[in-house]
Structures are given as C-alpha cells and as structure tokens.
Amino acid sequence: MHSVVEDLNSRDREEIIREAETRFPEILHKMKKEQEHTLPDLPGDHRDVVMRLAPSPSGPLHLGHTRMAILNDEYVRRYSGTLILRIEDTNPGNIDPEAYRMIPEDLESLGVKVHKIVIQSSRLDLYYSEARSLIEKGFVYICTCERETAKRYKAEMKACPHRNTGVEENMEMFEKMVSGEIKAGEASAVVKTSLDDPNPSLRDWIAFRISPHRHPLVGDRYVLFPTMNFSVAVDDHHLKLTHVVRGRDQLNNTYRQRFIFRYNNWKEPYYFHYGMISYPGTLLKTSLMKKGIREGKYKGWDDVRLLTVRSLIRRGYRPETFRKYWVDSGLRDVDATFSWEIFDSINRGFVDQTAMRLFFVRDPVKIRIEGAPEMEAKIPFHPSRPDLGKREYRIGVNQHVYIQQSDMNGMSEGDTVRLKDLCNVTFHNGLFHYSEGQELLRRGSIIHWCPENSSSYRVEKPDGTVDSGLIEPLGKDITGVVQMERYGYVNSFPEKGIGYYTHR
RNA sequence: GCUCCGAUGGUGUAGUCCGGCCAAGCAUACCGGCCUUUCAAGCCGGCGACCCGGGUCCAAAUCCCGGUCGGAGCACCA
Known part of the structure; x- marks a missing residue:
C-alpha cells in the first residue's frame, strides 16, 4: 500500500489523470456542490441557550451594531433559546434617554426577536451586593489615589498604598461611596488581579466609580455605578448566559470579566470574538452623529447621510439583507472591510422582484413632439412580472412631455x-419630430419621459445631494421601494413627494 | 513600547481544529455572449487567490519555526 502512494506522489499529475481516465472513468466525475452559507454550530449544550445584545444607550443602533444583533439572533433562533436585550446604562454621562425607546425599535425593524429586556441601572443593588461579597473575600479594594497616580502604579506594576487595606475599612469606604458621602473622583472600587500581568489592561481594573452626572433613570437614588466589566460579568452570570458572541474589540474585556467569574467560582459562558469590520470613509460614531444633529448638520437620527439602522431601513434596505450579509460573513476572527458592493447586491436581489418600475425625470425639459398623432403608452410596471399590470397614459396632439436634461444634452442633429x-x-x-418607426432601436437610445400632468418629486441621496424633478402621475399611488428606470432604486413616500435613494 | 489576535483573487468568504476528496468552492465586481422597448434583473461563459522564507512529512492553504504586514486593547467609555 505504502509503495503505491509513494509511486503516485512521485509521478506527474497529467500522467496519473490520463491513466485514471482510461482505467477508472467513473471516479473523475466530480459533483458540483451547492454551497449555502451557514453559521457553524456553537459548542456546548444546545438546550436552554441564552444569549444577549448589550448596547449602551448613547443613541440608536447603527450599521456597526447590526452584526452582533443578527448573529446573536440567528443562534438563538437555531437553538430555540432566549435572547436578552441588556441595556448597559451604567455610565450616566453617556446616556441618551431616547435610546431606551429607539434601540428596541431598531431591533424590531431588523427582524431581531428579543425575548426579554434588562436595564442595568435597575440592578444596581445586585452589583453592590456582589461587590460587597468580593470585598469580603479580599478581591476588591477601595482606592483613593488620583487617577494619574493610580495609572502610574499600574504601569510600574506596583501596588498602590490602598491595595492592602483591610476588609472592614474597604467595606466602610464602599458604603460611603454608595451613600454619596464620598464625592466623584475621590475613590473607586478596584478588582485585584495581578500587578505583574504582562497585559497592562488586566492589572487591577476599576469596578465602580462615583458619577458626577445625574443618571436619567435613577439619578435621585444612586451615584455609584459599576464599570461595564463588572456589571457585565455579574449579569452574564445571573442571567445564565450560555454563549457570548461579540467583536474582537471586547477581547480584553472578556479577560477582565473572567476574573469575576473565577473569584466567584461561576461557570463561564462560551465566548466568541468575531473580527473587526472597517467601514471605509463612513461615520459610525454615535457621539459624532449626535454632535452633527445638535449642530443642525443632520436633520435627525434618520438623516439619509447617516448609517443608523433607521436611516438605512428608510432608504429601503431590507432586514433580510442585513441578515444574509452577516450570516455570509460568518464568525471569522479576521478583520475585514465592509463591502457596499455586496451589501447592495444582496439588497437588490430582495427588492427587485417586487419593485415597481417608474419614470423619474431629473431636471426636466419640456418638449413637444412635432407632428405626433394622439398616442397611448402602456408601460409594464415590471418587465418580468406581467401580473403587476401596466401604467397607461394618453398623450394628446400637441401635448408636451418632459425628458431629462442630461438626455437632452446628448442629442445631436438628426439623432x-x-x-x-x-x-x-x-x-x-x-425640435423633436414624430417618427413613424416602431422598430427597436439600438441599446442606449431609449430614454424615459414623463407626461404633462406629472408631479414634482425629489430624491435625497446618501451623499447629501438631492435630485429634483418629476415623477410620472401613477407614481403617486406607489409607496415603498420602487425602481426609477435608468436611475436606481428609491424608497418612495409619494404623499410627501419625496424618495430616499437606496442604491443603483 | 507592552498584551492579544489575524493573514485565501479587486472585494466578501468556504476550506485550516482532525494534512490526502483543494488541479482551492461560493458570492460580488469586471470582461464576453444571450435575453430585454431601463444603463435594472435574469441566463451562459471567462479572468482572478492560499503573505514571504525555512522545516516536518510519501503528501502542507492546513502542522512547526522565523520574518513581514494588518488589526484590537493598554480609559474611573461601552
């Protein structure tokens, strides 16, 4: 047997194939396999799967959030598990009260089914009690160093003077922090890890700090808030999370959170960190979007120029598109670049089957067709869907029609x-003269037009520009994603005379 | 600088854990053809990739070592 393998390996491929063709023709038949992309199975028990989405309420969801939302939703659906939306509002300085409402809306518009909503600011007492228990076990101490001093100690792998404070005193200090007796910036609660950890971000990290900001939900009652690493660890345990799927930017946080699990002897969930996606040239920072809105640069969170979920949905991107794109991207931990090319192509596939075709004439030019008889136009609403019917217009003798300025510009004498x-x-x-022929013309010489009684219409585009013109009369009855012929897909709100550009 | 991660066509990915079915699949883009009274969609065909260098092995995209390049983190943000 071995010698046969050696023999084959040493011989020429062509020669082997030639021999195989003559001797065993049937084995050369290679079936083309269909590849439907699916997510890999998660490890561990698949009964009682619990996963979570954990955004901070600083604004609505944007494109960058959709991956975690879709991926978690996909797995929960696969295993019939529970998906928890946990709003991480433990940093009072970074909360937009509107977000509590907008985030669930955004998830719903993405087709993500949330089974339970948990708001962290309503669980502060739980975090306090877990903190007390860790203080008691000596894993948490209260530090009153100035921020810069504490940083220096950590950088030098040295213990600050408070690291060895006794349990009693730590407990006493902690209660003073809870009660508000100690002011913001004067003390923090720190999780003791190891000072010589080669990864500097894991050395003694902050678990609680007193906020100088008033929390919009519980501001009258609480001033001491956990940092995300503490509240996340506590909640992941108490909410019985089985699997955590999130971005690689969270990797160091996972390491930090593991200390809490270890100190309490809690069972850890399975963690997955998918790669970072870069969104070239696009603005995906909630704080910057908010700033732009405040300054009047954007009309609101759904401004066409923004990549918020609400804006993308309003532009006509379908929830299935997000889902397919992220499922196709999988759980890889490689960093990648977001591809509008592919995203748009997926969306086009969903939208094209139902998008009614309409004429939208940009920068209209009024023309008369000299010598034309009374005419009737019957134009299919969809070239491959006769069942959708036709738009019919009667153009009387001497009536005008409109064509696009750009088409006008392309005309030469005799064309x-x-x-x-x-x-x-x-x-x-x-002038334009009626021409008898009905024969099909060469490609590129068919232009669209609008009859006299068309309505004015504008299309807002994601680059901030607006195309103004006319939409054919029957267009005012059609809402939703349509295809403006020779222009592109538009999500149309005809009652307002406006459409939002989807993509080509 | 330190810690951690990664590297497959122009782009997004499959395959890598457990080496042989990979002569590397799919999608998108592009090119050509068909169809079409939209520059859309559809159909057919084509182009195009395992970061580099060593090693192990009968056999390496896959395992090991070194290099290069890229990313994330090193906040009292999440």
Whole structure:
C-alpha cells in the first residue's frame, strides 16, 4: 500500500489523470456542490441557550451594531433559546434617554426577536451586593489615589498604598461611596488581579466609580455605578448566559470579566470574538452623529447621510439583507472591510422582484413632439412580472412631455431616440419630430419621459445631494421601494413627494 | 513600547481544529455572449487567490519555526 502512494506522489499529475481516465472513468466525475452559507454550530449544550445584545444607550443602533444583533439572533433562533436585550446604562454621562425607546425599535425593524429586556441601572443593588461579597473575600479594594497616580502604579506594576487595606475599612469606604458621602473622583472600587500581568489592561481594573452626572433613570437614588466589566460579568452570570458572541474589540474585556467569574467560582459562558469590520470613509460614531444633529448638520437620527439602522431601513434596505450579509460573513476572527458592493447586491436581489418600475425625470425639459398623432403608452410596471399590470397614459396632439436634461444634452442633429413605450422621435433643428418607426432601436437610445400632468418629486441621496424633478402621475399611488428606470432604486413616500435613494 | 489576535483573487468568504476528496468552492465586481422597448434583473461563459522564507512529512492553504504586514486593547467609555 505504502509503495503505491509513494509511486503516485512521485509521478506527474497529467500522467496519473490520463491513466485514471482510461482505467477508472467513473471516479473523475466530480459533483458540483451547492454551497449555502451557514453559521457553524456553537459548542456546548444546545438546550436552554441564552444569549444577549448589550448596547449602551448613547443613541440608536447603527450599521456597526447590526452584526452582533443578527448573529446573536440567528443562534438563538437555531437553538430555540432566549435572547436578552441588556441595556448597559451604567455610565450616566453617556446616556441618551431616547435610546431606551429607539434601540428596541431598531431591533424590531431588523427582524431581531428579543425575548426579554434588562436595564442595568435597575440592578444596581445586585452589583453592590456582589461587590460587597468580593470585598469580603479580599478581591476588591477601595482606592483613593488620583487617577494619574493610580495609572502610574499600574504601569510600574506596583501596588498602590490602598491595595492592602483591610476588609472592614474597604467595606466602610464602599458604603460611603454608595451613600454619596464620598464625592466623584475621590475613590473607586478596584478588582485585584495581578500587578505583574504582562497585559497592562488586566492589572487591577476599576469596578465602580462615583458619577458626577445625574443618571436619567435613577439619578435621585444612586451615584455609584459599576464599570461595564463588572456589571457585565455579574449579569452574564445571573442571567445564565450560555454563549457570548461579540467583536474582537471586547477581547480584553472578556479577560477582565473572567476574573469575576473565577473569584466567584461561576461557570463561564462560551465566548466568541468575531473580527473587526472597517467601514471605509463612513461615520459610525454615535457621539459624532449626535454632535452633527445638535449642530443642525443632520436633520435627525434618520438623516439619509447617516448609517443608523433607521436611516438605512428608510432608504429601503431590507432586514433580510442585513441578515444574509452577516450570516455570509460568518464568525471569522479576521478583520475585514465592509463591502457596499455586496451589501447592495444582496439588497437588490430582495427588492427587485417586487419593485415597481417608474419614470423619474431629473431636471426636466419640456418638449413637444412635432407632428405626433394622439398616442397611448402602456408601460409594464415590471418587465418580468406581467401580473403587476401596466401604467397607461394618453398623450394628446400637441401635448408636451418632459425628458431629462442630461438626455437632452446628448442629442445631436438628426439623432433618433425612442421615448420608451411611446414613440420614436428625431431631433432636427432643435425640435423633436414624430417618427413613424416602431422598430427597436439600438441599446442606449431609449430614454424615459414623463407626461404633462406629472408631479414634482425629489430624491435625497446618501451623499447629501438631492435630485429634483418629476415623477410620472401613477407614481403617486406607489409607496415603498420602487425602481426609477435608468436611475436606481428609491424608497418612495409619494404623499410627501419625496424618495430616499437606496442604491443603483 | 507592552498584551492579544489575524493573514485565501479587486472585494466578501468556504476550506485550516482532525494534512490526502483543494488541479482551492461560493458570492460580488469586471470582461464576453444571450435575453430585454431601463444603463435594472435574469441566463451562459471567462479572468482572478492560499503573505514571504525555512522545516516536518510519501503528501502542507492546513502542522512547526522565523520574518513581514494588518488589526484590537493598554480609559474611573461601552
């Protein structure tokens, strides 16, 4: 047997294939396998899977959040588990009260099913009691060093003077922090890890600090707040999380949170950290978006220029698109670049089947078709869906129609073009003359048009520009994603005479 | 600087754990053709990749070592 392998390895591929063809033709038949991309199975027990989405309420969700939302939702659906939306509002200085409402809305519009909502600021007593228990075990101490001093100690791998304070005193100090007797910046509660950890971010990290800001929900009652690493660890345990799927930027946080699990002898969930996605040239920082809105640069969170979930949905991106894109991307831990090309192509696939075709004439130019008889245009609403019917217009003798300025600019003396589904016209001496022919013209010479009684319409585009023009009369009855012929897909709100540009 | 992670076509990915079915699959983009009274969609065909250098092995995208490049973190943000 071995010698056969050696023999084959040493021989030429071509030669082997030639021999195989003659001797065993059937084995060369290679089936083309269909590849539907699916997420890998998660390890561990698949009964009672509990996962969570843990955004901070600093604003609505944006494109960057959609991956964690979709991925967690996908797995919970697969295992019939429970998905918890945990709003991480333990930093009072960074809360937009509107976000408590907007985040669930955004998730719903993405088709993410949340089974339970947990708000961390309503669980502060739980965090306090876990803190007391860790103080008692000597894993948490109260530090009154100045911020810079504490940083220096850590950088030098040295213990600060408070690291060995006794349990009693720590407990006493902690209660003073809870009660508000100690002011912001004067003390913090620190988790004792190891000072010589080679990873500097894991050395004695802060678990609680007193906030100088008033918390919008519980501001009258609480001033002491846990940092995310503490509240996350406590909640992941108390909410019985089985699997945690999040970005690689959280990796060091996971290491920090593990100390809490270890000190309490809690069973850890399985952790997954997918790679970072870079979104070239786009603004995905909630704080910057908020600033822009405050300054009047953007109209609101759903401004077409912003990549918030609400804006993308309003532009006509379908929830299935987000889902397919992120499932296709998988759980890889490699960093990648977001591809609008692929994202748009996926969306086009979903939207095209149902998008009614309409004429939108940008920068309209009024023309008359010299010598034209009374005409009737019957234009399919969808070229491959006859069941959707036709739009019909009657163009009387001497009535005007509108064509696009850019098409007008392209006309040269003697050119014949076709007004789509209406008639051929020849450009002569600056006028358009009716032309008998109905024959199909060469590609590129069919232009769209609008009848006289069209309505004015504008399309807002994500680059901040606006195209103004006319939409054909029947367009005012069609809401939702439509395809403006020779223009692109638009989510149309005809009652307002406006559409939001989806993509080409 | 320190810690941790990663590297497959222009882009997004499959395969890597457990080496042989990988002569590397799929999608997107691009090119050509078909269809079409939209520059859309659809159909057919084509182009195009295992970061570099060593090693182990009959056999390496896959395992080991070194290098290079890229990313995340090193906040009393999440």
